[in-house]
Amino acid sequence: MADTYDFDLFTIGAGSGGVRASRVAAAHGAKVAVAEEYRVGGTCVIRGCVPKKMLVYGAHFAEDLVDAQRFGWDVEGKIFDWPRLRDIVQDDVTRLNGLYTQTLDNHGVTIFNERATITGLHELTLASGEVVTAKYILIATGARPHVPEFPGSEHGITSNEVFHLEAIPEKVLIAGGGYIANEFAGIFNEFGSKVCLMNRSDQLLRGYDEALRDRLLQISLTKGIDFRFNALFEKIEQIEGGKLRVHMTNYEPCEVDLVLYATGRVPNVEGLGLETAGVEQGARGEILVDRFSKTNVDHIYAVGDVTDRVQLTPVAIREGQAFADTVFGGTPTTVDYSCVPSAVFSHPPIASVGLTEGEARNTLGSVKVYQSDFRSMKNVVAGRNERSLYKMVVDAATDRVVGIHMIGQDAPEILQGFAVAVRAGLTKADFDATVAIHPTMAEELVLLK
Ligand code: NDP
Numbered sequence: 001m002a003d004t005y006d007f008d009l010f011t012i013g014a015g016s017g018g019v020r021a022s023r024v025a026a027a028h029g030a031k032v033a034v035a036e037e038y039r040v041g042g043t044c045v046i047r048g049c050v051p052k053k054m055l056v057y058g059a060h061f062a063e064d065l066v067d068a069q070r071f072g073w074d075v076e077g078k079i080f081d082w083p084r085l086r087d088i089v090q091d092d093v094t095r096l097n098g099l100y101t102q103t104l105d106n107h108g109v110t111i112f113n114e115r116a117t118i119t120g121l122h123e124l125t126l127a128s129g130e131v132v133t134a135k136y137i138l139i140a141t142g143a144r145p146h147v148p149e150f151p152g153s154e155h156g157i158t159s160n161e162v163f164h165l166e167a168i169p170e171k172v173l174i175a176g177g178g179y180i181a182n183e184f185a186g187i188f189n190e191f192g193s194k195v196c197l198m199n200r201s202d203q204l205l206r207g208y209d210e211a212l213r214d215r216l217l218q219i220s221l222t223k224g225i226d227f228r229f230n231a232l233f234e235k236i237e238q239i240e241g242g243k244l245r246v247h248m249t250n251y252e253p254c255e256v257d258l259v260l261y262a263t264g265r266v267p268n269v270e271g272l273g274l275e276t277a278g279v280e281q282g283a284r285g286e287i288l289v290d291r292f293s294k295t296n297v298d299h300i301y302a303v304g305d306v307t308d309r310v311q312l313t314p315v316a317i318r319e320g321q322a323f324a325d326t327v328f329g330g331t332p333t334t335v336d337y338s339c340v341p342s343a344v345f346s347h348p349p350i351a352s353v354g355l356t357e358g359e360a361r362n363t364l365g366s367v368k369v370y371q372s373d374f375r376s377m378k379n380v381v382a383g384r385n386e387r388s389l390y391k392m393v394v395d396a397a398t399d400r401v402v403g404i405h406m407i408g409q410d411a412p413e414i415l416q417g418f419a420v421a422v423r424a425g426l427t428k429a430d431f432d433a434t435v436a437i438h439p440t441m442a443e444e445l446v447l448l449k
Contacts, residue, residue, distance in 0.1 A: 007033045009328070010124055010134035012116050012272065015042020016313045017304030018140030019100055021320030026107040028328035033134070034109055035116035035126065041100045043142050043305075044313040046093055051163050052183060054089045056345045059190035063347075067382035080191060082168045089163065118273030122299070136299050136327060139272065139279075139287060140320065143265035143305035148175065152236035155244050156259035159184075169193050169257035173246055175233070177204040179344050180262035182216065185225050186347030195225045196256070198248060200263075202229040205344060209356040209405040211371075215389045216346055216407060222386070223347065267306045284308060291334045293323045301327070310340055341419035343412035348386065351415035354403030354422045357393050366396035370428070370448035376409055376441050390444050392428070399427040404445065414442045 009025045011018045014036035026032045039046045065078050104111055114127040122133050145158035159180050168191045174181045177199035189195045197220075205213050217227065234247040236259060247253045267286045274281065280288045280296045286308035293301045301323050304316035315335065322333040341353035360367045370392040379386050388408025395402050404418050421430070428448075436443035 005135045006132045007134040011138040013140035014040040017316035017320040020317045024324035025328045030328045032109045035112040037115040059187045062190040139302040141268040146264045150233045155236045171256040172258040173256045176262035182346040198228040198231040212407045339423040351411040352405045353419040360393045368394040372444040
């Protein structure tokens with residue numbers, strides 16, 4: 001193959017999907033190159049899930065250090081040092097960036113640390129001017145934060161910049177009601193900022209079970225986070241002292257130190273040369289692909305957020321793996337998008353798999369819902385009036401568990417295991433037959449009545 005082309009596979013974008021596809025294709029014997037214009041690792045590793053989770057851990061100490069007193073510990077002189085946490089997190093991001101690069105190197109993948117553009121059906125031109133050819137092209141360029149357009153919008157930042165702040169803002173306004181908005185509302189609130197979350201609609205976390213969303217809202221209000229629903233930006237002006245005055249519909253203007261946009265992500269498709277190759281795109285610019293991640297052009301594929309299917313890292317990784325196994329491993333493989341578990345690392349976190357109660361009622365007809373609304377042992381001792389909520393949705397006709405939805409401490413850790421059971425189609429009777437581990441929070445799921 002490589003006699004006619006420089007490479008068997010050229011991947012544009014070294015994020016979660018692109019790295020997995022390149023590494024596995026190389027392991028299958030392909031000659032592979034990858035181009036990355038920023039840092040190997042992509043959004044998740046460099047400025048997404050990974051550093052965010054580290055901040056979530058750091059933030060939780062705010063409550064743990066208060067609760068410590070009820071567990072017999074007096075902690076004198078606690079001080080939060082943001083630059084220390086920020087820099088330690090960035091050091092680890094750099095370590096992971098190195099590991100990802102090493103993985104590609106170990107598999108003999110050529111890395112071009114520059115932008116690549118498709119300039120012919122099988123031709124790519126790098127920013128340096130070098131031209132290469134490839135039998136297959138994989139587009140894995142991900143997505144970037146959407147920034148709403150209005151006068152003064154340039155005064156706000158996105159999740160790209162939030163990890164590098166000089167200082168924690170006294171007052172922060174977060175726009176959006178999804179994953180990033182709720183996660184950073186929790187983080188900033190625990191770090192001591194006064195947080196206000198504004199959203200264009202009156203809903204948080206659309207798609208998650210209503211009872212959990214409502215519980216998160218109640219707990220967030222109790223923790224002191226303000227909410228402004230049905231609010232759209234009108235303008236932001238810079239005022240004295242480096243502060244920002246934000247004007248929005250339906251509310252009085254507010255003055256804050258920082259505005260963070262968390263209003264969704266848009267596929268990175270600009271300047272890729274898609275029109276040169278005739279690659280079809282959808283309404284939001286996303287690259288349209290079939291179930292094997294193939295575009296309308298036979299030798300061009302796309303995986304991950306740039307296709308706007310399910311914008312989650314583990315899904316992009318599976319798409320990259322399936323692509324490599326299909327094209328270079330001789331095993332046609334598709335990704336199963338049913339029963340994808342997910343989590344929001346809010347304070348407290350939410351985790352979910354399968355159908356929500358509403359979805360189940362619409363699709364199955366007869367549904368049984370089991371619920372546990374409880375205060376964890378830790379919160380009881382801590383004197384913290386924060387309740388967890390676990391919900392199980394069961395198909396009444398077959399007894400099959402079709403959804404589990406949880407909010408509370410460690411919910412994502414607990415749900416990962418239970419997601420296997422839901423995906424495997426186990427019944428409520430199977431859950432009931434499983435002996436509890438006592439005392440745990442997770443045991444609630446095998447004791448539901
Ligand atoms: P989300 O899609 O989760 O939420 C976007 C929010 O912004 C919604 O509340 C939406 O409102 C609002 N919104 C959308 N478009 C506009 C607009 N034009 N103007 C004003 N508001 C708007 O996006 P995020 O930015 O929070 O995260 C991006 C993606 O990254 C997520 O979809 C998720 O897939 C992924 N992610 C996953 C995480 C995880 O797994 N824990 C963590 C962080 C990100 P409305 O509800 O009205 O549509």
